[in-house]
Amino acid sequence: MASALAHYPHFCNSAAPSGHPIAKPRISKPANPNGNKPTKLVRQSKADHLTLNRALSSFVDSGRLEHAVHLFENMPRSDAYAWNVLIRGFVNNGLFREAIELYYRMAREGIGADNYTFPFVVKACGGLLSLMEGEKVHAKLFKVGLDLDLYVGNSLISMYAENFRADLAEKVFGEMRARDVVSWNSMISGFLLVGDGWSSLALLQEMQVFGMRPDRYSLISSLGAASLTCYLQGGREIHCWAIRSGLESDLMVETCLVNMYCKCGKVDYAERLFNSVSKENIVTWNAMIDGYASNALPSESLACMKSMQDDYNLNPDCITLINMLPACAQLGSLxxxxxxxxxxxxxxxxxxxxxxxxxxxxxxxxxxxxxxxxLFGKMAEKSLISWNAIIAAHVQNGQNEAALVLFQKLWCERLEPDAITIASILPAFAEVALLREGRQIHGYVSKLGLGSNTYISNSIIYMYAKCGDLGTAQQIFDEMLIKDVVSWNVIIMAHAIHGCGGKSIALFKEMKKYGVEPNASTFFSLLMSCSISGLVDEGWGYFNQMRGSYNIDPGIEHYGCVLDLIGRTGNLDHAKEFVKQMPLVPSARIWGSLLTASRKHGNIEMAEYAAKHILSLEHDNTGCCILLSNMYAEAGRWEDFEGIKSLMRKEGLTKTVGYSMMESGGKIHSFTNQDKCCQHASTIYGVLDIISKRIGVNIHLTRVTRFRPLDLANERAKSAAAHSVRLAISFGLISTAIGNPVLIRQNTRICEDCHSAVKKISDLSDREIIVVDAKVVHHFRDGCCSCSDYW
DNA sequence: CTTTTACGCT
Known part of the structure; x- marks a missing residue:
């Protein structure tokens, strides 16, 4: 090489900008230590020409692109060779745009692209993810008659696959005059790239029918396909083929095998293989670390990483961390x-x-x-997946409104939501959206073509139910083409929250008739329904069936439902005993259930007992403090009342602001308790006043006897008579057409005063009033509520 | 003188 460079001493200068391979070459002229003008060739011989080409090639091969560019600009370029070499250099370094620009410049300078040029140019189009550019080049190929060249065809297959057009890739593949093993491999990896693993596997079979012998490339890609489809049998057959063809000690093939067995859930197979392979390559380790983590073996995952460091002196790389992180999360330590x-x-x-x-x-x-x-705020570059992650993070942590805001921001980022985005955001809509917004997102889901996605339809069904529209929920369920067990669980839960326990049970029987095997969640929905509807005997029956007939161990959530069920019977000693005898450690939710029951039945001692347990587990449980303080106030135990209040002050706890929402004229109207600032306040209070008189409520003096005189003025201001739900209903009655139901959504549980008032209002106004509270949906009609007055 | 296919990742 030294002789090849002898003509250009400054290229040999070790102080040149990149004496060693670099990841991302910057295109700039190299320093010219002699201060000479760039060397120009005046005269050339054939030998010089060859030497220059060799030098160019050498720069490109060693990644010294700026040197290559400089040489290229200063050498004679009578044929395509030099162009091809530099285009290759650009493509191999990810500079696709530059490669394509050079290709066009080549044409402008009158040099025809040849069969060597095009594979690189086509590859650049694939790398750019520019189908348009690719098709333009393809058209040119057709014109110059190179479209049937083997190498060109092979590169076209990859290019179309990279642009997610398996159909076009297949068309090229099908029309080729001759196919070599690379053609088959390109098509196999092409199908894998677009997510069609089954076609990849089929092609691996088919190539053998055509007398083509799969090589390591074929195996690597088709093992990816077996992983994608979780097709263990296919994966094992490929494993056999690898052994028969002597590729079983090919490290890349082995890594793919480890990965395949893990993806198919066979960690033990993967482990056995892993133990027998050479461990010099971090990729193999990473595959195993991921395998443990994604098969719910977090400790093994972390131990594997430790062994990699301690026993093999390999340092974790970025992918190691990405793979081990799910293990950290499973171990549950922030x-x-x-x-x-x-x-x-x-x-x-x-x-x-x-x-x-x-x-x-x-x-x-x-x-x-x-x-x-x-992290999200600091990210320099964000993909749709990053957005999906931050949206899901908010939803998982109860920040539904914030999640919806983020979802809206997606629009501004020229990003189109995918199925994961939708699946992540739908639970947020279910929790806080009004029916109109629910319908909007449903329409959007259909427009995205996700209307028949079972997973997403399940969320849509639940969302409609939570938005108060059980009819539409049931309709979507009925029209679903493919129902899975979750679909059934969701529709059972939908009827549960609407207080339709009988229908839930009927659906459970129907699902069994259809041969769908119930799981633990099915029983959660069912038990929830029994508890909300007060179907005590049925609830106990299903609870016993769980273990007896279905071999499902009840989880803490199932015990919670049964506890609610016992709670509503009023036998609090039984409830307490049930908690004591539970085989699981009672959670704050469990004690909360006992607390709620104690409140419903006015048992202050039991309430204190439950609250003590809650606060020992969650010292910042606001709901518990509020509930207990209300009970103290009602009982006139002012010292205890103050005690709780001061505890709350010490912990910095503030009561969540309750609000009710109602949609009218395409707008959302939100009300807080005693809201004086809402729109049309005077009209609304006027209506509320009339209603209050008609249903016999003194708007200024409800529950006054329960409060000590000193607090009278204070409590007057807090009177339930002007609770947000009543303001919303007053507004609803005057802003919706007579005969239509009034649909209210509120973020807290409805209080007892309001519940009995709304019953009367429904009778008085002859309207159905639907109140979606934080847990259940109340349908008020003719003076009665669907919840049978227990909620 | 050059060209195509490739492991672990949200």
Whole structure:
């Protein structure tokens, strides 16, 4: 090589800008230490020509692109060779735009692109993800008669696949005059790229019918296909083929095999293989670390990483961390997560979009919304997946409104939501949206072509139910082409929250008739329904069936439902005994259920007992404090009342602001308790006044006897008579057509005073009033409520 | 003198 460069001493200067291979070459002229003008060739011989081409090739091969460019600009370029070499250099370094520009410049300078040029140019189009550019080049190929060239055809297959057009790739493949093993491999990896693993596997079979012998490329791609489809049998056949053809000790093939077995859930097979392979390559380790983590073996995952470091002196790379993070999340320690985050920063792995996105996902899953938000805010580059992660993080942590805001911001980012986005955001709509907004997102889901996605339809059904429209929920369920067990669970739950226990049970029987096997969630829906509808015997029956007939161990949530069921019977001692005898450690939710029952039945001692347990588990449980303080106030136990209040002050707890929402004329109207600032306030209070008189409520003096005189003025202001739900209903009655139901959504549970008032209002106004509270949906009609007055 | 296919990742 030294002789090839002898003519150009400054290229040999070791101080040149990139004496060693670099990842991202910058295109600039190299320093010219002699201060000479760039060398120009005046005269050339054939030998010079060859030498220059060799030098160019050498620069390109060693990644010294700026040198290559400089030489290229100063050498004679009578044929396509030099152009081809530089185009290759650009493509191999990811400079696709530059490669294509050079190709056009070549044409402008009158040099025809040849059969060597086009494969690179086509590859650049694939790398750019520019189908348009690719088709333009393809048209040119057709014109110059190179479209049937083997190499060109092979590159076209990859280009179309990279642009997610398996159909066009297949067309090229089908029309080729001759196919070699690369053609088949390109098509196999092409199908894999577009997510069609089954076609990849079929093609692996087919190539053998055509007398083509699969090589390591074929195996690597088709193992990816077996992983994607979780087709263990196919994967094992490929494993056999690898052994028969002597490829079983090919490290890349082995890595793919480890990955395939893990993706198919056979960690033990993967482990056996892993133990027998050479461990010099971090990729193999990463495959195993991921395998453990995604098969719910977090400790093994972390141990594997430790062994990699301790026993093989390999340092974790970015992908190691991405793969081990789910293991951290499974171990449930926010602290460990934070330390991995810190480690990523110290090792210089950040910024990295995939790692950051994974961290956001894990923070979200571990209750670390703060960390997730911080990371997202700092990200230099965000993909749709990053947005999906931050949206899911908010939804998982109960920040539904904020999640909806983020979802809206997506529009401004020229990003189109995908199925994951929709699946993440739908639960937020279910929790806080009004029916009109629910319908809007439903329409949008259909427009995206996700209307027949079972997973998403399940969420849509639940959303309609939570928005108060059980009819539409049932209709969508009925029209679903493919129902899975979740679909049934959801429709049972939909009827549960509307207080239709009988229908839930009927649906449960129907699902069994259809041969759908109930799971633990099915029983949760069913037990929830029995508890909400007060079907005590049925509830106990299903609870016993769980273990007896279905071999499903009840989880804490099932015990919670049964406890609610016992609670509503009023036998609080039985409830307490049930908690004591539970085989699971009672959670705050369990004690909360006992607390609620104690409140309903006015048993203040039991309430104190339950609250003590709640606060020992969650010292900042606002709901518990509020409930207990209300009970003290009602009982006139002012010292205890003050005690709770001061405890709350000490903990910095504030009562969540309750509000009710109602949609009218395409607008959302929101009301807080005693809201004086809402739109049309005077009209609304006027209506409320009339209604209150008609139903016999003194708007200024409800529940006054329960409060001590000193607090009278204070409590008067807090009177339930002007609770948000009543303001919303007053507004609803005058802003909707007579005969239509009034649909209200409120973020808290409806209070007892309001519940009995709304019953009377429904009778008085002859309207159906639907109040979606934080847990159930109340249908008020003719003076009665669907919840049978227990909620 | 050059060209195509390739492991682990949200």
């Amino acid at each position: 602290q460990v997560l934070k330390s991995v985050h810190g480690h990523s920063i110290r090792k210089g792995f950040l910024p990295n979009m995939v790692l950051e996105t994974t961290l956001i996902n894990m923070y979200g899953a571990s209750g670390g919304l703060k960390g997730a938000k911080y």
